[in-house]
Amino acid sequence: MSAAPDVAVVGGGIVGCALAAFLAEGGARVVLYEREAIAAGASGRNSGVVQDPLDPALTALYEESLEHYRTLGHGFELPAEPAGLLLLGEHPERPPGEATYVERARELEPALAEGLAAYRLETARPVPPAAAAHAFAARAREAGADLRVGTPYDGESAGAVVIAAGPWSAELLDVPVTPLWGVVVELELPDPPRHVLEEAGIDVLTGDAGIPDVLFSAVTARGISAVGSTFLVERPDPEALAPRILSHAERFLPGVSQARIRGLRACARPASADGRPYLGMISERLAVATGHGAWGITLGPASARLVADQLLGRPVEIPPALNALRP
Numbered sequence: 001m002s003a004a005p006d007v008a009v010v011g012g013g014i015v016g017c018a019l020a021a022f023l024a025e026g027g028a029r030v031v032l033y034e035r036e037a038i039a040a041g042a043s044g045r046n047s048g049v050v051q052d053p054l055d056p057a058l059t060a061l062y063e064e065s066l067e068h069y070r071t072l073g074h075g076f077e078l079p080a081e082p083a084g085l086l087l088l089g090e091h092p093e094r095p096p097g098e099a100t101y102v103e104r105a106r107e108l109e110p111a112l113a114e115g116l117a118a119y120r121l122e123t124a125r126p127v128p129p130a131a132a133a134h135a136f137a138a139r140a141r142e143a144g145a146d147l148r149v150g151t152p153y154d155g156e157s158a159g160a161v162v163i164a165a166g167p168w169s170a171e172l173l174d175v176p177v178t179p180l181w182g183v184v185v186e187l188e189l190p191d192p193p194r195h196v197l198e199e200a201g202i203d204v205l206t207g208d209a210g211i212p213d214v215l216f217s218a219v220t221a222r223g224i225s226a227v228g229s230t231f232l233v234e235r236p237d238p239e240a241l242a243p244r245i246l247s248h249a250e251r252f253l254p255g256v257s258q259a260r261i262r263g264l265r266a267c268a269r270p271a272s273a274d275g276r277p278y279l280g281m282i283s284e285r286l287a288v289a290t291g292h293g294a295w296g297i298t299l300g301p302a303s304a305r306l307v308a309d310q311l312l313g314r315p316v317e318i319p320p321a322l323n324a325l326r327p
């Protein structure tokens, strides 16, 4: 019988895999439990963009994560320059931070519909959706972590346990995280946009009770545009929702009507009450890293580094706005 690990990590998404890598590289004996496959959840089916979440409480995590991504390797490549983000609408509200107003968005993106204005922000780097989780998983294995894929966590003993099970974390401990389901349609557009496109107001995540809320977004990488998305409490039927997503997207990108559909992705965001993750120790031997909502790829590496440092006993302060023990 092998000795209990120093740390058991639950969940093989971006957060769990980055945790396993940082912990193992820091000298801990790590076992990661993933009940399905690495990146089986949102970490493998997201829209695939690393971008400024436009929340000052998250800026440091975003900037640190960019640094982790620049040196990650293992099949992950961060674009050197951002593609640029266009927040679109007839009269879009000015976002926080530095943004340039463009009265006729078509002048920047000829594929856009007439009558749209935009704020352009110098952010948004498209990446393949699952690449970050797989690269951190490879790094974790290299550093000696034992990744038990296909194995649900069953309460095995360990020096400490860290729950990074995305929206399913609430099944394992008392944390106010709920699933917010998104469906994305993969399209081959006749004239794919160069910018990342978002309908202004995408930060407003829920519609009227029971009514699916669809907000337009499009992220293009290697000729394929991931067009979304929905924000639903109940698990959706992606096939049934795709026509609604596409007809909404046509208002922004008329070329959608002639696009070839390449696939559909559905997955659940781990949504917290205030849009910010829950990070750190919640009792002597139990930690959590979840609740990244719409921004887990963008923030996951830095969140994992903070929690890993805490578990390794290094001096670290989890910012109060992100602390798992905040009210």
Ligand SMILES: Cc1cc2nc3c(=O)[nH]c(=O)nc-3n(C[C@H](O)[C@H](O)[C@H](O)COP(=O)(O)OP(=O)(O)OC[C@H]3O[C@@H](n4cnc5c(N)ncnc54)[C@H](O)[C@@H]3O)c2cc1C
Residues within 6 Å of the ligand: 010, 011, 012, 013, 014, 015, 016, 033, 034, 035, 036, 037, 038, 039, 040, 041, 042, 043, 044, 045, 046, 047, 048, 049, 050, 051, 151, 152, 153, 164, 165, 166, 167, 168, 169, 172, 180, 181, 182, 183, 184, 228, 229, 267, 268, 269, 270, 289, 290, 291, 292, 293, 294, 295, 296, 297, 298, 299, 300
């Ligand atoms: C449509 C959509 C588009 C998105 N686009 C972006 C984007 O462009 N940029 C961005 O930054 N973020 C994006 N996100 C958000 C991002 O994908 C998530 O925040 C992130 O992937 C969450 O990562 P995670 O590791 O916390 O959880 P998950 O990826 O959900 O991983 C949790 C893992 O835990 C496993 N698990 C659960 N319970 C157990 C158990 N008991 N035992 C063992 N394993 C268990 C699951 O199988 C799963 O693999 C998007 C999300 C959606 C839905």
